Amino acid sequence: xxxxxxxxxxxxxxxxxxxxxxxxxxxxxxxxxxxxxxxxxxxxxxxxxxxxxxxxxxxxxxxxxxxxxxxxxxxxxxxxxxxxxxxxxxxxxxxxxxxxxxxxxxxxxxxxxxxxxxxxxxxxxxxxxxxxxxxxxxxxxxxxxxxxxxxxxxxxxxxxxxxxxxxxxxxxxxxxxxxxxxxxxxxxxxxxxxxxxxxxxxxxxxxxxxxxxxxxxxxxxxxxxxxxxxxxxxxxxxxxxxxxxxxxxxxxxxxxxxxxxxxxxxxxxxxxxxxxxxxxxxxxxxxxxxxxxxxxxxxxxxxxxxxxxxxxxxxxxxxxxxxx
Numbered sequence: 287x288x289x290x291x292x293x294x295x296x297x298x299x300x301x302x303x304x305x306x307x308x309x310x311x312x313x314x315x316x317x318x319x320x321x322x323x324x325x326x327x328x329x330x331x332x333x334x335x336x337x338x339x340x341x342x343x344x345x346x347x348x349x350x351x352x353x354x355x356x357x358x359x360x361x362x363x364x365x366x367x368x369x370x371x372x373x374x375x376x377x378x379x380x381x382x383x384x385x386x387x388x389x390x391x392x393x394x395x396x397x398x399x400x401x402x403x404x405x406x407x408x409x410x411x412x413x414x415x416x417x418x419x420x421x422x423x424x425x426x427x428x429x430x431x432x433x434x435x436x437x438x439x440x441x442x443x444x445x446x447x448x449x450x451x452x453x454x455x456x457x458x459x460x461x462x463x464x465x466x467x468x469x470x471x472x473x474x475x476x477x478x479x480x481x482x483x484x485x486x487x488x489x490x491x492x493x494x495x496x497x498x499x500x501x502x503x504x505x506x507x508x509x510x511x512x513x514x515x516x517x518x519x520x521x522x523x524x525x526x527x528x529x530x531x532x533x534x535x536x537x538x539x540x541x542x543x544x545x546x547x548x549x550x551x552x553x554x555x556x557x558x559x560x561x562x563x564x565x566x567x568x569x570x571x572x573x574x575x576x577x578x579x580x581x582x583x584x585x586x587x588x589x590x591x592x593x594x595x596x597x598x599x600x601x602x603x604x605x606x607x608x609x610x
Contacts, residue, residue: 344454361423367594476595490544546575
């Protein structure tokens with residue numbers, strides 16, 4: 287039977303995916319009243335962004351660097367996504383998202399230093415060696431670094447759970463860095479693309495899964511930023527069941543999934559696609575999307591880790607093309 291990874295393990299595997307979502311054996315009842323964004327139309331209106339030296343962010347965290355931050359260290363990919371949208375190159379990073387051709391590209395990304403220690407335990411001395419005005423990390427992973435950074439720099443813990451959160455963080459960073467016009471433009475571009483995508487919402491059933499082997503998980507709108515877009519794009523009946531909840535492969539088969547998106551995660555060197563590993567399971571081949579050749583291996587750096595408006599724009603482009 288297929289067990290789903292825990293919240294901590296998923297964060298480790300995806301190098302920062304928020305989520306306790308979950309595929310596996312067993313199956314508890316789905317939570318009642320989980321809100322869907324399918325019926326709510328996207329507003330393309332963008333409110334002006336005002337420059338600020340301090341603010342309370344979209345999640346209620348107070349951020350006060352004291353001056354307009356110029357040297358910013360990114361400890362997770364949403365930070366890299368936001369800075370790219372604003373025309374800023376981080377002083378150092380902890381992800382490989384910048385190497386994507388729609389970001390800096392491989393050659394320019396090589397000019398950005400990488401913080402040693404990995405996603406879970408980035409080295410504090412290495413972070414501070416870049417003399418950052420601001421360090422942005424994922425709260426539930428990097429919050430433990432706050433005491434070590436206190437007094438030397440400003441640490442900003444972010445915790446995005448939906449595309450709306452990502453837009454909010456974009457606006458917040460734009461305000462602190464004075465890149466208000468760039469922030470408004472990026473938000474407008476994303477909102478317009480999302481509004482157009484939802485006009486052509488597909489009646490097909492979609493599924494996004496992630497993992498490195500037979501222990502894979504389902505990305506759900508309540509716990510995954512990329513998946514939070516999917517109720518606007520297609521039928522997406524996958525709801526979070528909490529840390530201990532799970533879906534069985536039999537349940538997935540019963541939902542008649544038409545289009546399947548696969549995020550292959552790996553530790554170190556890649557050792558094969560997740561879809562190829564799952565092909566060994568006889569139930570896998572019975573899923574309509576698999577039988578009809580509508581399985582799409584996607585870039586996990588963008589789909590799972592990026593989570594900002596530029597990454598989500600790529601997700602929209604690829605998803606809508608596959609769902610036509």
